[in-house]
Amino acid sequence: MFMLKYIIRNLFRHKLRSVLTVVGVAVAVLAFGLLRTLVGLWYAGAEHASDTRLVTRNAISLVFPLPISYLDRIRGVSGVSSVSYGNWFGGIYIEEKNFFANYAVEPRTYLALYPELVLSEKQKNDFILDRKGCIVGERLAKTYGWKVGDLITLKGTIFPGNWEFVLRGIYHGAEKATEERLLLFHWSYLNESVRQSFPSRADQVGFFMIGVKRPELAPEVSLAVDSMFKNSLAETLTETEKAFHMGFIAMTEAIMVAIQIVSYMVIAIIMVVAANTMAMTARERIGEYATLKTLGFKAGHLAGLIFGESVAISVLGGVLGVAATFPVAHWIEVELTQYFPFFSVSMETLLLELLAALSVGVVSGIFPTWRGATIRIAQGLKRIG
Template identity: 80%
Template sequence: MFMLKFIVRNMFRHKLRSILTVVGVAVAVLAFGLLRTLVGLWYSGAEHASATRLVTRNAISLIFPLPVSYLDRIRGVPGVTQVSYGNWFGGIYIDEKHFFANYAVQPASYLDLYPEFRLSPKERSDFLMDRKGCIVGSKLAKTYGWKVGDIVTLKGTIYPGNWEMVVRGVYHGAEKTTEERILLFHWDYLNETLKKSVARRADQVGFYMVGVKKPELAPDVALTIDGIFKNSLAETLTETEKAFHMSFVSMTEAIMVAIQIVSYMVIAIIMVVAANTMAMTARERTGEYATLKTLGFKAGHLGVLIFGESVAISLFGGVLGAVGTFPAALWIETQLAQFFPYFSVSRETITLEVLAALLVGVISGIFPTWRGATIKVAEGLRRIG
């Protein structure tokens, strides 16, 4: 208890220096936690993908279509419970700044495959019955103030023209991780318009969503589907929904690696700053340490004082940074909802923040502790300043 009181008193002997060090550690830990959360969110789509859903696309690239006539043959594969299809529409609302995911899908089967999209029975029925109807996620509706019955006009990029549709439902995610910034409309609406304007692009889909009975059947079902269309004019590549998402994530993996490196560099920088602070503190107190030795304090006692002060300052800053992560994440989730479906800080991230602060305290305290514990009495008493 005596040593603990001594450590606490020493922490705030030079108040400004200690406060600045604590704030520096807190900011570094906060930045570390937010960057790690950002990286985790980048992979969250793949992590929360269903194990019973497969994606079938053109083997060459996603930009090449598949015939809609593949539907019945895929549906007949053993182990398949449901098949839907759709196209990435890529329309923009008002201008390029107002971009969000929008798909033309076969509505009934698609909603069956995505039970996490929660609609009221009436909204579902109205959507299925209206060929020019659409449903939107709750966050998307909140962003633009849409409500049921509103007319939304998308400007086509892949499919030129102005596409009007009526909001027939606003869905909510079954979980916090469910994406709520998507617009879904009828594939038939797209296809019938293409038949009139660009007939050669009609009756083609960008992907098939395939539901399987059990996750362990997914590999065999995927091989069977691809085997059916092998050597055809449009060969297929079937993969799990997680693998499909990861193919997009891999395109930006270098950026994610860079962000992770930056998060570790932030900790390394504050570690150097904290080490310099502790070294300065130990140097200023050399005479005191020598005096304590003359009073009977052992090298171990001095080591505990110096090392304990370093760890205590870092942990104090680390706890402040970890606590501050939650309001910071809430602010990001509120202000940048357009880009992040949610911004939730995990327990693992908080644990890593505290461990990072502890690491800063341990490493920054090693040299000053060794220096103070091994100082000779005569040498220490000769030093001034």
């Protein structure tokens, strides 16, 4: 108990230095946690992908289409429960900064394949029956203030022109990770317009979504579909939904690795800062440590005092950083909802934040502890006066 009281009294003997060190550790821990969460969110789409859904696209690249005539042949593959299809539309709402994903899909089969898009039966039927109808996610609707019945106009990029849609439904995600920033409309509406303006681009889709009866059938179905169209004018590549997402993530993997490296560098830098602070503290108190030794304190007692102070300062900063993580994460989720569907910090990240803070205290306290514990009484007493 005496040792604990001594450590607490020593914590803020040099108030400004200690406060700055605590704040520095807190900021470093906060940055570490937010960067780790950001990396985790980047992989969230792949982690939450269904293991009973496959994606079939052109084997050369996603930018090359597939004939809609493949649909019936894919349906006939053993193990396939349902098939849907669609195109990336790439429309812009008013101006380019208003970016969000928009797809032309076959509504009935697509919604059946994606039960996580929760829509009332009335809105679902209204969407299916209206050729110019569309549905959007709840977050997207809130962003632009849309409500059911509104007329939405998108400027086509891949498919030129102004495209008008009637908002027939607003879905919400069954899970927090479900994307709520999508706009979906009828593929038939797109195809009919394309047939009139660009006949050569009609009756083509960007992808087929395949539902399999059981997850273990996925490799067999993938092989069967790709074998069916081998040596055709449009060969296919079929992969699980998770692998499809990971293909996009791989394009930016170097950025994610860089972010992870930065998160660890932040902790390394604050270790150096904290170590310098504790070294200054130990150097200033050399005379006190020598005096304590003359009073009977052992090297172990001094080591406990110095090391305990280092760990206490770092842990205090770590707790402050963890506490700040929640309001900052909430602010990011609310203010940057256009970029992050959710920004939830996991318990694992919080524990790693505390572990990082503890590591800072341990590492930064090693040298000052060794120096204070091994100081000779005569050498230390020279510093007095």
